[in-house]
Amino acid sequence: MEASVPSVNPSLPPPNRGGAEQAREAPLWRNRAFVGLLSGNTASVFGDSFNGIALSLWVLQTTGSAQRMAAVQIVTMAVGFLFGSFAGTLADRVDRRKLMLISDLSRCLIAALLGVCLFAASAPFPVVLLLVASSMFAGLTMGPAFHATTTRIVGQERIQQASSVIHLTDNLARISGLALAGVIVASFGGLAAILTTSATFLVSAVCTLLAGPFPSAPREGAGKLSFLQDWSGGFAYIRRDPLVRSIVVLSPVLAAFFLTAIMLVQVMAINSWRANPVEFGLIEMCIPLGYMMGAGLLLAFGKRFARRGRLVFFGLILLGPMYFLISRLESPHVALPFVLLGGLLFSFCSMMVQIILKSEVKNEWQGRIYGTLGAITSVAPTLVLAAASLLADRWGASAVLGTLSAILLAVAVAAACLLKPIRTYK
Template sequence: MPALRLSRISSLRAFGHPGYLPVWTGSLVSNIGTWMETVALGVYVTEVTGKAEWTGGVAALSYLPGLVLSPLGGALADRFDRRTYVAVATLGQMLLATMLTVLAFTHHLSVPLVAVTAFLNGCFNMLSGPAFSALLAELVPPEDLHSALSLSSAQFNLGRVIGPLLATLVLAVGGIAWALLINTLSFVAVLAALSRLRTAKDSRAFELKGLWKALWADIARGVEVARQDAGIRLMLSSTLVVAVLVAPFIGLVPVFAIRVFGQGASAASLLVTSQGAGAVVAAVGVGMLIDAFGRKRVQEGVMLALGPIAALYWLSPTLVTAAGGIFFLGASYMICLTGIHTICQSRAPRELRARMSSLYGMVLNAGYALGVWMQGALADRVGVRFITVSAAVFFLALMLSLRLLRPRSFDAIEA
């Protein structure tokens, strides 16, 4: 059987477990639609406002709710049936996508409305993200958790490859409204996959009385476990630095394509697609790297390489070299964050996995929101290349300092 043959490759083993492939496929379809919407709205905001600060600000609004809602989402996900919980959040996102589609077809779409919708969509993402990660962890045994999370990142980035290509075609033929409509319909794939999924029910009785007090106690317990575990503590600190200094390359793709290279939606789509392709290749190959060198050495190595790779991307003299640069940046970024997420989840007890995933999501999304807005605002004042290259160099300086001053710090992730 194909699933059995794939399962012999360490990076693809999760495909060999029942239930994982349908959820993976449904999520891929939805993410293709999401990336069509992301490219379409990013180009729309950049062309209407002409400001990198607006482009970065709207992107930041999708992640800003993570500061508060991600820990809450993790606590809720550890109390409700995760399959139902993710399905409800998906319906909420589908309603928001429907609203954007109607606004576009009726010619009432505007940048402020896009910003509000981005914020609300971010709320649903932050509340449901920890539950989805914990749901994936339930579908595979512990030894295949890294495979499950790597493949989840791969489908997200495969959507990043296909979605922008389709967005370019649809924007050229039908305009933004049709790209938004396709995204709305894509959520049906996730709902269909979840409807066929069967997972173990949580045996704990759920009580509404004292819910908020219990939720905050759950959040506090997750924070305390993360604080006491040296490996998780190091990974969450690393996530914050990556999110603020490196991750904004994602949200600033339209700015780079339009303001630096003087091109439009097709150039932005090329860069987003190249990043996704790099991440997909990395997702397939990272298991072999870990088998050969060990998780600690791979994680430490990629974090040292991430800054120089980001700087070379931002210094690209042409669009073609930028596409090559973001391919390698997307690959190293995927390996870095998937490794961090896997370490955080694998070091946490099963009943705390959603909460640990929520802490990771909170740090990543809040840091990204700050970083993409800050770098966008500074780019309007001192130039896109200067601020982004400076951030990449600063990240490298921090990683080298950690390596030189605390050479055994990464030992904690395997202790």
Template sequence: MLHKLFLNKNFFLLWTGQMVSQIGDKFYGIALAWWILQQTNSPVIMGLFMAVSVLPGLAFGVFAGVFIDRWNRKILIIASDMLRGICVIVIAFLSVIDILELWHIFAAAILISLASAFFDPTVKAVIPQIVEQEQLPRANALSEIIDASSMIIGPVLGAAFVSFFGFTLVFLINGLSYLISAFFEGFITIPPQVDSPSADYTLRHEIETGIRYLLSRRKLVVTIGVIGIAHIFVGALIVSLPFLAKALSGDSIQTLGNLEMMIGFGMLLGALSIQLRGKSHFKDKNLFVFIAAMGIFYLAIAITKSITSTFVLPYMLLLLLIGAAIANASVYWQSILQLNTSSDMAGRVFSISSVVGNISLPISYGLFGILLKYTSILRLMLFSGSALLFISIVLMYFYHYGDKESQDNSLI
């Protein structure tokens, strides 16, 4: 029964480790944000910390892909989790002896970001090695369930633990969660890489090889383009939510929490729907259908805003649907990349996709944050919804054209 639900032992061990560490991550994130707020009361320091938590991984992401394709992936996963766990446990220890300072937090954030630049793409590259191809959508849906569940319960439990037990215990829980994750990963069996480095192996050569590989495959290029575009417009929604909550009835902070929670619930339901379908036929073009659906729901938010400005329920329903569309789109793009990338190139492809996704969000936050100074939420949602619909149709055409082109080339 366990194997039927979690596909096989190896994936179950990987999934369990991810679940433990991601919930611990949410604990750590909310505790750190509150600690920095108490120590500095500075939005500039908070913003700088958020940048430091992301930028090192972005800067090193493409390079990490080469090592993921050439080194033992099991060791990389375990080492990344152990490094992250040790960093956070050191933070907990410094907190216990009451010498924890801001620079300690920043140094740990840099190391954790670098470790994550290896861990996240490696996990995505490993899944096709331990799961049958026809089970990839279900495997990715199970991973998406982790993201959604940790988004729903992590911040709530993390805030409660900080309130009752203080920062140190929450730091310790997160550090131990990484080490527990590494423990589970130690029992995973991952097939060895069959490809060996070329004679003229250099970092630059391997990066160039990966980029040429990616650019020669239209499906991969279009799919990564979808990732960037989806993140940009998800960012537009996230930036708009506090302003939307403020305009709605009731306490704006509580309303904001409810709206964000509905996105998490939607993601959970969307991932569960894919997982429960089992071995149903995988139609990769559904990726564009779900991106278009996001556009329609954005337009529905704009229409709802023009009709009513105080009733919360319609917005909660629409955000639930948006969350479900996001989860489905995420599962599809991961599965498409896994199915269309050779194992010896998966690290580079997923590293590039991670960089594209991670860099799109901060750009979106800045861009749409500025736009909201000069326009309304209604107009922003109209623009975002229309853009998503148009772009999904255009990218579907290019994706389909690439599919036909590859079929024509195979006949030559």
């Protein structure tokens, strides 16, 4: 099915698919621009893991304050929500390659300054919050620019393959980054971890430079529109296209329920199952491993998957009963295969939605769509997580997970009925 997207500006022609055709027809590993950007994104995700671990440890070890830890999370969430859609608009108006370079180099400098403030200058906490907010702000354009650019440089025929590779490398970088961050912090201290973060952003910028020039989405007549007109046009695009609107509704809901369920499983592992460190580590490993398995299946089978819209809801509907079953278990060993299956099902749901989005949205609009989606997703999971954690402290994680799974099943069935543009997507 090809979604019909009513344009806010009727003068805009269909996106020009000429240029860099040889790169699009070549296998992904021979596409210089894609390999360069993928390498940079992997380095950036790897560095973010170091930054998160080092910052969390500094706050908890230095202040011992849960309120200050919450303040860091609230600041990052607020910046993402308030400025995410503006960042996406910027990614559709300016050269995306330059935008990614500015983002990486800015975060490189901010990370180095943050390391000095945390571990050398003993800066006041408000200064730390300002730097954290600045780093978050500088990184907002990276996601929309990266996803929109990779969609354009690989071509329509390889969107599913490219998306699977991106998700695979993203999870590998996240897993290895979290594992090595703990080792480096323990061996060399938090400053080394922060400086490693700074270095990875620099590596990401170098990879973007080595990727060489790549085409931007043509936007004839765009100069006649102001920034605010482009920004409001992104919201109008979402409102008027039923498929895009359905995805913008479904994606944050899916992320909120899945991340909350995972948090409750982790609490159950410690409080109910009395898992030892090895067992807890295996549970933690199963989540991204299942996600990577799903990405691998999508990469291997490609377009042989038919009725991709139905696959989204098939996975989503199964998640509810599966987490209800986990809530009734009493052993971490028995839970392992179900936690793995949860990651697999979630990967099918989330990645398939992303593939549909990249396939059907004109490239000249993708920055705004991803920016808006990122803004909503930065808030929804956090709010649901906060509510679930409060209820888990009062009634127990297993009871809350059981209730959450029932709500998830009801939401999945309702979404399958109401979000017809996704359900009928081929």
